[in-house]
Amino acid sequence: MGKGYSLGYTKGMNAVHVIGAGLAGSEAAYTLARLGLRVRLYEMRPYRMTPAHHTPQFAELVCSNSLGGEGETNAKGLLQAELRAAGSLILRAADRHRVPAGGALAVEREGFSAEVTRTLEAHPQVEVVRQEVTELPEGVVVLATGPLTSDALAEHLRALLGPHFLSFYDAAAPVVLGESIDLSVAYRAGRYGQSADYLNCPLNEEEYRRFYEVLTQARKHTPHDWERLEFFEGCMPIEELARRGYHTPRFGPMKPVGLPDPRTGKEPYAVVQLRAEDPAGRMWSLVGFQTGLKWGDQKLLVQSIPGLEKAEIVRYGVMHRNTYLCAPRLIEPTLQFRAYPHVLVAGVLVGVEGYLESAATGFLAGLNAARLALGLVPTLPPEESMLGGLVRYLARANPENFQPMNANWGLVPADEGPGKKSERRTRMYRRGLERFRAWLAEVGEPVQA
Structure with missing residues (x-):
């Protein structure tokens, strides 16, 4: 983000609340902060640990250390490029702490999480609150509590959202x-x-x-x-x-x-x-x-x-414990709840699968939370971009059989031109990144090299 850049932060404005400091919450908090908004970032660890986490660090990687394959023929490669263009904290930390992994972007876990934590704790616009949140606070909120959302908050959400809030052992088919x-x-x-x-x-x-x-x-x-x-x-x-x-x-x-x-x-x-x-x-x-x-x-x-x-x-296909929303019944493509438009949701809780996808939805939720706090209309990436295709899928998928989704070429319009599959996907990659960059410029986000 350019030096001194702001969407118009006014001194004294209420802070935007970000609940959860995983990859989605960390990216949302950073996006809000670099846009000049005050952020109150809640993380219950280490005072209350989850069964999966081992440290109090933000953006802890609890399973694989890979953020997916790279390159112009890879769907995750396009999402990585989009996040880099947007100035993502998660991608910056990943690039600085990468380890050899063939054609994938993999990171050294401890250094990666430590950098994300350091950056947010030191940011003058971010107030870190180490406590469990059991109810949604007033004001603009980004909800990014992940697949192991605490029982108390899950029950609060269930009371607000009804049976469309899902909390069970995830059973997904290929x-x-x-x-x-x-x-x-x-x-x-x-x-x-x-x-x-x-x-x-x-x-x-x-x-x-x-x-x-x-x-x-x-x-x-x-x-x-x-x-x-x-x-x-x-x-x-x-x-x-x-x-x-x-x-x-x-x-x-x-x-x-x-x-x-x-x-x-x-x-x-x-x-x-x-x-x-x-x-x-x-x-x-x-x-x-x-x-x-x-x-x-x-x-x-x-x-x-x-x-x-x-x-x-x-x-x-997967069989594992998961807590996530039936996004097509609840969420707009802008990641706002339809019934509570001042609350945005990101990460695994909104129905994405994967570190990269969590960070990407965190970026968009942070951007739109900033726009809401400033009285601006939320925005949506172009459908040809991987992030744009992903959030449209979340809002428009079949709600009867909804399962979490990751970045893949089926989310964006196909290239119908000639050539091999690799050639068509390279064109899809370049088209998506070009239109994503143009969208960033339109909404006032400086485009990173």
């Missing part, structure tokens, strides 16, 4: 890129001739046998002790169904009844249904395929399904 599905095999149909909203991948008896072998030989994720996995019948992992018997998946999510293959006129031996994840049909999830398998084994399993042999997985 999501594949629509353009990677073989439509010469997969066919559109709904059961018994109902609305053909699903894609169906048919399996004959031999194909099902091979699929079952891959499934039963796959390795399962070993949870952290704080995840305490509990399975519910309504979201039973596909591997647990297979453990109950060879035919159990065929009488469950892979039931072929009412789905005749139009090429044969007969019902297949088994079928895998795919449901659109977005209105444009760029991404499709495997219905009933909640899974906790290791990612490499998930890829083998998905690509063993006819029609998905070359499927590109944009989000892997």
